[in-house]
Amino acid sequence: MAIRRIYETPDPVLRQISKPVATFDDELKALVADMLETMYEAPGIGLAAVQVGVPVRLLVIDLQEPEEEGGEPVRDPRVFINPQILWHSDAEVPYTEGCLSVPEQYAEVMRPDKIRARWQDVDGKSHEQEIDGLLAVCLQHEMDHLNGVLFIDHLSRLKRDMVLKKLAKWRKEQSLKAA
Numbered sequence: 001m002a003i004r005r006i007y008e009t010p011d012p013v014l015r016q017i018s019k020p021v022a023t024f025d026d027e028l029k030a031l032v033a034d035m036l037e038t039m040y041e042a043p044g045i046g047l048a049a050v051q052v053g054v055p056v057r058l059l060v061i062d063l064q065e066p067e068e069e070g071g072e073p074v075r076d077p078r079v080f081i082n083p084q085i086l087w088h089s090d091a092e093v094p095y096t097e098g099c100l101s102v103p104e105q106y107a108e109v110m111r112p113d114k115i116r117a118r119w120q121d122v123d124g125k126s127h128e129q130e131i132d133g134l135l136a137v138c139l140q141h142e143m144d145h146l147n148g149v150l151f152i153d154h155l156s157r158l159k160r161d162m163v164l165k166k167l168a169k170w171r172k173e174q175s176l177k178a179a
């Protein structure tokens with residue numbers, strides 16, 4: 001396993017349309033293992049393959065929700081390959097999203113609060129499930145990555161420019177710290 005480099009906006013790598021996964025082999029399993037390790041190390045709760053520079057329709061999520069309130073986070077890695085949204089609710093909910101490719105920036109995005117999704121696991125087996133709550137938000141955010149879309153694309157131009165300005169400022173501070 002290895003930690004991979006996470007590409008950040010405005011890198012054009014992130015704007016690619018990811019291709020379907022056709023082969024469920026050891027190479028795919030190794031990529032999934034690397035992605036999970038990279039996500040845990042970042043740390044983040046979701047990561048799409050394109051964010052580590054591999055434009056295939058694969059994403060990993062781990063909400064690391066504690067078993068009880070205030071308890072220790074419990075690892076619960078989930079892998080979604082070739083995911084599709086079969087249905088979504090008309091009702092949308094706001095959630096303050098962030099992204100490892102837009103580091104340290106957060107903004108509220110509206111998304112359907114309930115979806116029915118179909119995907120494959122690392123062995124190619126199909127799954128279908130109705131999903132809501134944070135997992136639904138996270139899955140939709142990660143699926144956007146497969147189509148070259150970032151959460152900031154859902155914001156008004158004014159809001160997006162503000163986020164990008166703050167990101168530039170944050171990067172400048174980081175480079176000063178490193179100097």
Ligand code: NI
Nearest residue numbers: 098099100101
């Ligand atoms: Ni993201």
